[in-house]
Amino acid sequence: MVLISLLSLWAGSPSEIALQEENSVLYEQLAETRDVIVELDEQISSITEVDNELYRSMLGIDPLPEDERLGGVGGADMHSEYDVFQQETSELLRWTAENVESLERRINIQKVSFNELQEHYNENREKMGHLPAVKPVNGQVLSGFGMREHPVLGYQRHHDGVDFRARIGTPIYATGDGVVQEAGRRGNYGIRIIIDHDYGYQTKYAHLNEIEDGIEPGTEVERGQQIAESGNTGVTSGPHLHYEVHQNNQPVDPLNYLFADLSPQEYREYRRIAEENPMSMD
Numbered sequence: 001m002v003l004i005s006l007l008s009l010w011a012g013s014p015s016e017i018a019l020q021e022e023n024s025v026l027y028e029q030l031a032e033t034r035d036v037i038v039e040l041d042e043q044i045s046s047i048t049e050v051d052n053e054l055y056r057s058m059l060g061i062d063p064l065p066e067d068e069r070l071g072g073v074g075g076a077d078m079h080s081e082y083d084v085f086q087q088e089t090s091e092l093l094r095w096t097a098e099n100v101e102s103l104e105r106r107i108n109i110q111k112v113s114f115n116e117l118q119e120h121y122n123e124n125r126e127k128m129g130h131l132p133a134v135k136p137v138n139g140q141v142l143s144g145f146g147m148r149e150h151p152v153l154g155y156q157r158h159h160d161g162v163d164f165r166a167r168i169g170t171p172i173y174a175t176g177d178g179v180v181q182e183a184g185r186r187g188n189y190g191i192r193i194i195i196d197h198d199y200g201y202q203t204k205y206a207h208l209n210e211i212e213d214g215i216e217p218g219t220e221v222e223r224g225q226q227i228a229e230s231g232n233t234g235v236t237s238g239p240h241l242h243y244e245v246h247q248n249n250q251p252v253d254p255l256n257y258l259f260a261d262l263s264p265q266e267y268r269e270y271r272r273i274a275e276e277n278p279m280s281m282d
């Protein structure tokens with residue numbers, strides 16, 4: 001009897017022990033929730049970035065201002081009820097509550113933004129069908145747009161397109177509706193097709209193995225239609241597809257014109273690969 005009383009004094013009564021256990025489980029749970037919130041926050045940031053940099057810039061819609069995206073945080077302290085707890089607990093509770101609210105706001109704004117994009121798309125269906133917006137080949141990106149070392153010439157020069165991994169014979173597709181402007185051998189490009197998409201856009205597909213029957217200057221093509229087989233003609237360091245997008249006669253980064261095909265995560269992954277590789281296949 002005496003022993004039991006002494007033990008309770010030292011370790012707390014059974015109900016106190018149970019409460020302490022419950023407390024520490026709740027605290028751990030809260031800390032895990034915090035990690036999930038941090039991860040969700042990064043994900044929504046990435047979606048927001050792609051929305052602004054890719055979809056909006058391609059469709060010619062102004063990016064949403066940052067303060068609108070963040071949804072106006074601030075004002076009175078809404079969580080003073082946590083002040084009664086220990087400081088560490090109260091801070092964690094407050095942080096969690098505020099950040100969950102911020103996530104909700106940002107997701108709602110993102111929904112509105114995507115609705116706006118959808119509306120824009122529907123209103124501009126004709127143009128959207130012509131714009132290059134999908135991958136020209138089913139293959140991984142090898143090298144990106146910009147200054148790259150030429151694999152054969154060995155010096156730095158501007159790489160006007162993106163190189164996709166493609167074995168000889170892989171189907172190549174038109175990336176938007178348009179009219180074939182050129183189809184045949186063209187110097188270092190090997191066998192090449194150029195499609196005019198109207199609205200100031202052209203796409204070019206180089207180092208092809210074979211052009212599909214009936215694809216010649218003047219042929220109308222649709223997005224997703226097979227126009228050729230990939231190859232290794234012209235000057236290259238191996239089989240691949242060299243793909244260019246031109247806007248108003250200037251080469252632009254084709255990675256920005258895959259938006260109908262790629263999720264925000266895939267887009268970021270493609271961009272990382274394209275930027276890491278210092279050499280083009282040409």
Ligand SMILES: [Zn+2]
Pocket residue numbers: 159161162163241242243280281282
């Ligand atoms: Zn290339």
